[in-house]
Amino acid sequence: MRGVGFSYDRSRPFIEDVSIGFERGAVTSIVGPNGCGKSTLLKVACGIVRPCRGDVLLDGRNVRSYAARERARRLALLAQGPRPPAMTVESLVACGRFPYSSSQGRLSRADRAAVEHAMELADVACLRSCDLRRLSGGQRQRAFVAMTLAQDADTVVLDEPTTYLDIGACHDVMGLVRRLNEECGKTVVLVIHDLDLALRYSDRMAVMDAGAVTAAGTVDEVYASRAIDEAFGVDLHRCGVGSDEVYVALPRS
Numbered sequence: 001m002r003g004v005g006f007s008y009d010r011s012r013p014f015i016e017d018v019s020i021g022f023e024r025g026a027v028t029s030i031v032g033p034n035g036c037g038k039s040t041l042l043k044v045a046c047g048i049v050r051p052c053r054g055d056v057l058l059d060g061r062n063v064r065s066y067a068a069r070e071r072a073r074r075l076a077l078l079a080q081g082p083r084p085p086a087m088t089v090e091s092l093v094a095c096g097r098f099p100y101s102s103s104q105g106r107l108s109r110a111d112r113a114a115v116e117h118a119m120e121l122a123d124v125a126c127l128r129s130c131d132l133r134r135l136s137g138g139q140r141q142r143a144f145v146a147m148t149l150a151q152d153a154d155t156v157v158l159d160e161p162t163t164y165l166d167i168g169a170c171h172d173v174m175g176l177v178r179r180l181n182e183e184c185g186k187t188v189v190l191v192i193h194d195l196d197l198a199l200r201y202s203d204r205m206a207v208m209d210a211g212a213v214t215a216a217g218t219v220d221e222v223y224a225s226r227a228i229d230e231a232f233g234v235d236l237h238r239c240g241v242g243s244d245e246v247y248v249a250l251p252r253s
């Protein structure tokens with residue numbers, strides 16, 4: 001994104017002059033207070049909405065210049081809190097294969113294998129025949145993650161993928177994000193509220209505040225910049241060493 005501006009209401013820009021690159025092959029978390037524009041930034045970055053100024057490039061080309069199917073083969077977006085449709089988990093996950101499907105919409109053998117693989121990765125194979133509307137919030141969230149994985153795009157964009165999940169399931173999803181990155185070579189960009197999860201599982205971070213990106217870089221660079229403390233009005237502490245490190249945000253004294 002280069003010099004990007006976006007406005008919901010023409011009279012005042014909401015995002016102003018944002019320039020940020022999401023590094024290929026990295027897991028990047030975007031954090032920031034409620035309403036600061038994280039989901040909006042993702043929508044602009046994925047070409048869902050048109051910026052009023054600046055450029056958004058995907059693989060060197062304007063993200064909105066791709067045909068929908070072509071873009072969906074490069075970029076998979078799991079939006080925030082999608083409403084569950086009346087279908088089974090397996091049918092939902094199969095929707096992830098839409099960018100590859102024939103005009104009759106039939107699934108090929110490769111499509112079926114991708115659906116199966118995605119359900120296993122997200123641990124929803126045992127729920128395949130369940131109606132989405134009857135699942136818990138966490139089970140449903142995992143089903144939507146599986147649909148996004150079935151899309152098999154190089155870049156996966158997740159807007160709050162750990163919403164509704166208990167802490168064990170949060171670690172499972174973030175562990176899955178790391179495996180997708182390390183074993184499948186996916187570039188992952190996600191918005192997340194839990195600072196410890198963000199700092200623990202990401203390579204890079206971006207901090208947003210009031211429609212602007214106030215810091216971006218490696219986890220260590222962003223932690224050292226104190227931009228997270230400023231954005232949330234907290235004192236962020238890193239305790240422990242190595243894999244026992246934990247990040248704790250305390251109220252400012």
Ligand SMILES: Nc1ncnc2c1ncn2[C@@H]1O[C@H](COP(=O)(O)OP(=O)(O)OP(=O)(O)O)[C@@H](O)[C@H]1O
Binds near residue numbers: 032037038039041
């Ligand atoms: N479709 C829309 N039309 C008008 N305003 C919108 C629309 N979507 C979002 N907004 C406004 O834009 C601002 C930023 O919203 P956004 O969802 O990007 O924030 P966020 O940082 O993702 O918030 P949260 O952490 O609460 O999910 C909010 O004030 C919101 O009300």
